Amino acid sequence: MDGQRKFYVVAITLVATLGGLLFGYDTAVISGAEKSIQAFLIDSQGLSTWIHGVTTSSALIGCIIGGAISGILASSMGRKKSLQLAAVLFFISALGSGYPEFLFFPEGEATISLLLMFNFYRVIGGIGVGLASAISPMYIGEIAPANIRGQLVSLNQFAIIFGMLVVYFVNYGIANGQTIEWINTIGWRRMFLSETVPAGLFGILLFFVPETPRYLALNHQDDKAFSVLTKISGHDRAKQVLAEIKATVEHHSGKLLSFGKTVIIIGILLSVFQQFVGINVALYYAPRIFESMGAAKDASMMQTVIMGLVNVVFTVVAIYTVDKWGRKPLLIVGSAGMAIGMFAISGLAYFEIIGISTLVFIIVYTASFMMSWGPITWVLIAEIFPNKIRGKAVAIAVAAQWTSNYLISSTYPAMMEFSGAVTYGFYGFMSVLSLIFVWRFVPETKGRTLEDMEALWEKKK
Template sequence: MQNNGQNKLYVVGLTLVATLGGLLFGYDTAVISGAEGSLQVFFAHALGLNDFVHGITTSSALIGCVIGGALSGVFANRLGRKRALQLAAFLFFTSAIGSAYPEMFLFPFGEASVGLLVTFNMFRVLGGIGVGLASAICPMYIAEIAPANIRGRLVSLNQFAIIFGMLVVYFVNWGIAQGQPLEWINSIGWRWMFASEAIPAALFGTLLFLVPETPRYLALNREDEKAMSILTRINGRDRAQEIMTEIKSTVKVSAAKIFSYGKLVVIIGILLSVFQQFVGINVVLYYAPRIFQNMAGSATDVSMMQTVVMGVVNILFTVVAIMTVDKFGRKPLLIIGSIGMAIGMFAIGLMSYFQIIGIGTLIFIIVYSASFMMSWGPICWVLISEIFPNNIRGKAVAIAVAAQWIANFMVSSTFPFLISVNEAFTYGLYGVMSVISAIFVWKIVPETKGKTLEQMEALWKK
């Protein structure tokens, strides 16, 4: 399938391979949801440990996410985008096997101990490092191989893969536990949940051998012939020559200092990441069943069903973003999404304040979640992958992604305390953050629709 010389079928194929990293991102971060209760029985109860230690075990992968995000620029620049993703695939696979079988012939099988707990957490941190690398480098890889006119849609596919990965692992966990006695789940079942990740990790690692390095990375490292060959296959020879000329004009220095184009571009990248978390999305993703139970008065099974409904809505509205991001632009969708999130959170806060319990909670959480998924969810990653100039992209993306994971941890860890103090205030706070995010995009963030990565660099030079 070619259009104006573009080989769209080829570039879509490359994108789908890269988005397996996004799927593993979602899979790894959500797999703990099915195993968390069993881990508490296997480790915390058996060793007499408190809830704080269990909380660290449950969230230990986030430590790796921060590390992986912070180091992603180093690996992307030193190893290349492709080999850095291969490293992430290896870490996903190792973490899956190690988390499922932390004894690894060093400890007696099935006997909880402090040493075994530490080993388990080390494997979870390794998986988190893989998530951190994938969260930064997958959208970077897609942005650097995609033609400008379809780049937004292709990078947005990575967010779809993340949400889809979460949905897949929910069903995998359910399938493993279905019909099994609780004793088996608490001793063996949780191991199969973690081990299941090895299958997509192995597929990801294998398929990466079939894709090329990005032409922009090759040009940065003076491999012009290889870069030109890939550009030609993607864009056609005439357009490839134009793009190659633009790239060469931006890579006179293979690695620039982080503030070579001023501080504003880096600050915008950081704030995009921070606002994506400060609007409270992971509160909804991580604590949805609890929110439904507290506010809608739902039984546990009903609240889980409501969570599934919300998951389907998330998938549908991510598709809306994919279909519209290159048509309407990044800024309009972000602003519309921020307004929708503010409406959803303020409504939930008011319902909490007046103690209104009912279906309205589900409706406004869906309004909030749908608004996020058609805007900040995918488009934040699109912007982070494309606003930075070529010769600082690796470093700048690493800073932005590390900031995102730190903000994620801050919001997720403070929510239980805030909600115990004042529910209405907590949801209202996320609503205020949504309003501020809209103002930030309107006033400061540049539109990138249809611009090549090199044209974005010219913008920051001005």
């Protein structure tokens, strides 16, 4: 691929990865605000720990909805317009979460109705996250040439982690040097409102990218598909790729089980294991975890920033190795590292050992996830499904992922009340199961075109 074409593909990819950045930003912004939300909307009304867990995780309800409808929207509206809808939802959620009293409630007066309205805006943002989480990697996967597809789809995970890192800095900057009272009344609002900036930028830039050639070909817009493919791959290669796409479109009905149950089950289990290893507990509750280990408020926020930096570094490791080493080796190594980290944290919790060792093993765990299950799951979900069923199958896999995320995140506070050692031990056990699953059932997709996946699953039917 010459320099001009590569620049074109990378530029398009970077715009699409803003959906990933907003995914990360929206899901992690709660980490800095959740204690203030607890003080303002939960404790002030004498509500339970369970309500706190549900409120902290409420965006995940929207994520499940967004993931579930992503296939319908991606197939009917197209990949590009679906991402534009996600950008609008992100923007509305940022405004509403920061000022849930808008129009209907007096400012600063906590009521059950205001709590419901706050959760409503978080659900709206969650729908945007669900759409972006499914469609951003799908868009990149359908644009990218096979030889660099793993790297480009992994950039979406880098954007997710970078979005989390950015919001950690934003939250730290807003809270630094301020009193608890100020953070609990004003600071948390600014944390949510800050998301309007990347959401607006994403919405604007999407006007300047094309629809994917595979979606265009599926909808009989061959001339437009060929034009985009030519800009990506050159005239001769574009003709070959378009012919392969058309062949996969014509030979199958597009029914979900056209290629058997195995590919759907593998897609679902990839999503479930990505969440059952407990990563979003570390991301959503990071400051609280560090505070529970004895860190002061400012120190806990800074340790969260350090963890975010580690996450970025190890996601870069995945980007540079996914198309060299393959998907399976990275997943297997990552599962082993996560198991070591979580079992160690479980042991430290059991013996009530608090200190730098806990931070070290949290970093071992998150680094292992970020160089494996974080990006590689999205790469596989974007590429293992054949063209004709990709929209539906990705929607099912992503909905399963967000359902699992919600179950893990919303039950964490109650599980920790029961036993920290058991909680972290459970995540370690899930890491071991994820290793066995990948080793036995997940196919290697390195270097295969999206059209090659049809032949692979035909053999396995």
